[in-house]
Amino acid sequence: MLERYIEQQTAVFATLTHIRRNVKDIVTLNDDNIHNIEDIIKVLKPLKTVATLMCSKKHPTASLIHSLKEMLLKQLEVCPNDRGLVSDVKQAINNDLNRRYSKDDTLSFLQNSSALDRRFKALPYIDSASRRNVYHSIGQSTVELHTILQSQPTETWTEPNLPMITEATPSTSGAGSGEVTNVHDDDDDDDDGDAEPPAKVKAKGDKESCALSDLFGDVFVTHVEEAKSLYERTESEISMYKEDEVPSLESDPLSWWRVREGKYPLLSKYAKQCLGTPATSVASERVFSTAGDVVTAQRASLSSDNVDMLVILSKNMIIPDDLIDLTV
Structure with a gap:
């Protein structure tokens, strides 16, 4: 205005x-x-x-809240050369922002979310001690989440009982004789010129190596790694995550974690739990507005199922540009 x-x-x-x-x-x-x-x-x-x-923004996540708040507090600091009215406005804004998201559990969650967003993982707005505490909290939360997921019962699939199918054995003329005869005669076997040559005699050393292979087989291991605890594996993933490259600010953090689930199997679960939290209620408010546009006085007889389908199509259906040009 x-x-x-x-x-x-x-x-x-x-x-x-x-x-x-x-x-x-x-x-x-x-x-x-x-x-x-x-x-x-x-x-x-x-x-x-x-x-x-x-x-x-299409999907603003909770990782933006702490970073944007600290950025605003930094830019709205009162300067010595500010006029009286400007100084009062900045001071009023700072006082209002400082009391927001100040509870310990809320602040910890927002800091963890910002750290798990690889665009803000450096956490430049807090000191080194607080930064170490944030990543320590991430490690503990990751271990707790993994323990909870492991303790939940999983559905097991049982194979259904199917009837056994037996192969029919070849027999001679009588079906009820029950005797099985060879199709080929012994004379034909003697006359066969494609008989396999006799096996070569193996040396004594070959017999020993073959015996060792039969005993050990695929279980022969040349190096055994020490088993790491759940917390040690989490700390290892956090260390790799800190050293990972930082993409552009326009990239999607949830897509980044989805691609790297194999590299960070423990950390990715907690990251998606944090980053899946929306930062604003704008998206849900827009859904309600779309539903209000669908259900009007002239369309008040629509069933709830049809309203749901129309809202979903309105929000998710992508129309190609060539079809848009045809409808204009």
Whole structure:
């Protein structure tokens, strides 16, 4: 609204002078007020950017909350050369932001979420001691989540009892004789020229190596690694995660973890639990708005199942560009 007033200041003044012929009767803002408005617009610009980002992003996750809050507190620090009104506005915003998300459990969850978002895993807004505590908390939460998942009963699949199928044995003329005869005669076997040659006699050393292979087979192991505990495996994954490359800010953190589930089998489960938490209720509010557009006074007889299907299609159906051009 303030930006709009600055843009339309000339038009507003012209309209007022047209309505009231006497310029002295016009009450408007002076130059000092205009300068204050311009300074306040600069102060509120980061807040506008954050609000637009959180509302326009398709899936804003909880990992953005702590990072954006710390960024706003850094940019809205009171400077010595700020005017009185600007200083008061910054101080009021800082006081309001500092008391938000200040509970220990909420702050710990938001910090863990930011650390598991590989774009903000460096956590530059907190000191090194707090950063170590965050990753220690991530390790403990990962171990606890894995223990809970392992303790839950899993459904086992049992093979159904199927009838046994036996192969029919070849017999001679009588089906009820029950005797089995050879199809080939002994004379034919003697005359067969494709008989296999006699096996070669193996040496004594070959017999010993063959015996060892039969005893050990595939279980022969040349190196045995020491078994690691669940917490040690989690710490190893956290160390690898810290050294992993940082992609661009526009990438999706949930897609990143889904691709690397094999590399981080323990850490990925807790990461998806944190990053799956939405940062705002904008998405759900838009679903309600879409449902309100579907169910109107002229379509009040729609069943609930049809309403659900129409809302899902409205939010998820992708129409190719060539079909959009045909409908225009």
